Amino acid sequence: MKAIIKKHPILTKYIFSILILFIALFISGLLNKGVIKQYFPYSSAICLLIATWVLLKSDNKKLSSFGIDFKTKNLKFFPLGILIGALVFLFAKYLRALCFGETLSLSTTFNYKNILNGFYIMLPMVAVEEFLFRGYLFKKTIEVSSILKANIVFSILFMLVHVFDSGVINSVPMIIFTVITIPVGHLLFATSFLKSKSLYLPIGIHLGNNWGTNHLVHKLNDGNSFFYITNSARFDTWLSFIVFILLWNIFYLLITYIIWKWKGFNYN
Numbered sequence: 001m002k003a004i005i006k007k008h009p010i011l012t013k014y015i016f017s018i019l020i021l022f023i024a025l026f027i028s029g030l031l032n033k034g035v036i037k038q039y040f041p042y043s044s045a046i047c048l049l050i051a052t053w054v055l056l057k058s059d060n061k062k063l064s065s066f067g068i069d070f071k072t073k074n075l076k077f078f079p080l081g082i083l084i085g086a087l088v089f090l091f092a093k094y095l096r097a098l099c100f101g102e103t104l105s106l107s108t109t110f111n112y113k114n115i116l117n118g119f120y121i122m123l124p125m126v127a128v129e130e131f132l133f134r135g136y137l138f139k140k141t142i143e144v145s146s147i148l149k150a151n152i153v154f155s156i157l158f159m160l161v162h163v164f165d166s167g168v169i170n171s172v173p174m175i176i177f178t179v180i181t182i183p184v185g186h187l188l189f190a191t192s193f194l195k196s197k198s199l200y201l202p203i204g205i206h207l208g209n210n211w212g213t214n215h216l217v218h219k220l221n222d223g224n225s226f227f228y229i230t231n232s233a234r235f236d237t238w239l240s241f242i243v244f245i246l247l248w249n250i251f252y253l254l255i256t257y258i259i260w261k262w263k264g265f266n267y268n
Helices: 002-007 009-031 034-039 043-058 077-100 112-133 136-144 147-163 172-196 200-215 238-261
Strands: 103-106 227-230
Touching: 009 043, 009 136, 043 112, 043 136, 077 103, 077 200, 077 227, 077 238, 112 136, 112 147, 112 172, 112 200, 136 147, 147 172, 172 200, 172 238
Parallel strands: none
Antiparallel strands: 103 227
């Protein structure tokens, strides 16, 4: 066994890392049930945080190497990320409305409990995705190859997880939208992580963006979002659908480029 580890150290490290992450997800699956799942859906995120700590410990590193600590310089990235994610989504929706004749209207009623609870419910889900796709394995892949190769590999993995969702796999337009959009989302989150050197920033941006889809701008005026869409555009032709996808993703790529060039961070 020692000879195999010595001969294939990188492969062995990957197998060990995947095993640790799998065990974390398995344990969280046992814990995340009943009352715990209903009121404290953070089992998976906590288990993956512990798994990340174990993996970093095996490299003689600390969680602070991922910017996960209680230092103000890192903690500030979380609310900043939420603000960036929500505002970017709002502007993207506004640009879509301008281009395709939609109208964003202010909701007449607000269910603030549901709106704010959205942050609590969505945080563990986005944290899990960030630990898996922008966490230890992503950073390890950069170390043994390059940022470009790591982004290609993990953007594909991130996309596949979303494509095989039941709400996507049965719709050809949704598959096309997901295949193009999700890798762009990965690039945004990965760039924000590498730029800030803190996983708090991509978690915040991811949370702000996901929260925005349900509670910032929605199709229904049901009080669960601040804005709703009237005369929603219907993409009846492939041309209009492709134009929409291109405009949407070009805007997010522009935001990614701005973050990459943001002089307030130290990019490595």
